[in-house]
Structures are given as structure tokens and as C-alpha cells.
Amino acid sequence: MTLPVLEVTDLSVDLRSTAGPVHAVRGLDLTVARGEVLGVVGESGSGKTVTMLALLGLLADGADVRGSVRLNGQELLGPPRSQLRLLRGAKVGMIFQDRRRLSIR
Numbered sequence: 001m002t003l004p005v006l007e008v009t010d011l012s013v014d015l016r017s018t019a020g021p022v023h024a025v026r027g028l029d030l031t032v033a034r035g036e037v038l039g040v041v042g043e044s045g046s047g048k049t050v051t052m053l054a055l056l057g058l059l060a061d062g063a064d065v066r067g068s069v070r071l072n073g074q075e076l077l078g079p080p081r082s083q084l085r086l087l088r089g090a091k092v093g094m095i096f097q098d099r100r101r102l103s104i105r
């Protein structure tokens, strides 16, 4: 079998908030094969954005991210962030949801 482009196994993300810990993502599994397009849908607050930010290592330092994220077979969750920085933009990217706030005038 060809290696999946993206393989997420048992991803859980806990965030800190002033009201206490937020269990934003629990036990998520997903696989994206080469040439496949995956759409993720869910109600507001169900964890779509937090999931994608976790995959790219873009959550704040206080976030507790557990599980496994493999991009072309390479584990992203264990290595230091400096390694992930080399992959972002080159091998993986994100189009942010809040585009009005990010637009350059």
C-alpha cells in the first residue's frame, strides 16, 4: 500500500482557558491518501480549526497535543518546532478562516 500523505491517529488537544481546561479534540483519526481531497464538516466549536492548528504546530505553548500526526510518514508531533518550521510552507500549509482580519491593506 502507498504511504498516506497524512495520517492522524488518536489526536487529542486540551487548551487552557480562564475558565479551566477545554477538551477541544478527543481521539481523532483520519487518513488522506495521495490525490485524495478530504472535507471536514461539523458544528461550530466542534474542533475543526483547533485540529488543523494542532497538525501544523500552531497552537499556543500551553496547548496539550497528544497522538500521532504523520506527514508522508514523518511524525510531526514529537520533533522540535524548528523541524516543523522547515515543512510549513514547503510541504504543508493552511488558509486561515479569518481572512478579513488577516487581509493586508
Ligand SMILES: Nc1ncnc2c1ncn2[C@@H]1O[C@H](COP(=O)(O)OP(=O)(O)OP(=O)(O)O)[C@@H](O)[C@H]1O
Pocket (backbone or CB within 6 Å): 015, 016, 017, 022, 024, 042, 043, 044, 045, 046, 047, 048, 049, 050, 051, 097
Ligand atoms: N484559544 C482558545 N482557548 C480556549 N478554547 C478555545 C480556543 N480556541 C478554540 N477553543 C475552543 O475549542 C473548541 C473547538 O473550537 P474550534 O475553533 O476548533 O471549532 P470549529 O469547529 O473550528 O468552529 P467553527 O465552525 O465556528 O470555525 C471550542 O469549544 C472553542 O471554544
Ligand SMILES: [Mg+2]
Pocket (backbone or CB within 6 Å): 048, 049, 050, 097
Ligand atoms: Mg473554525
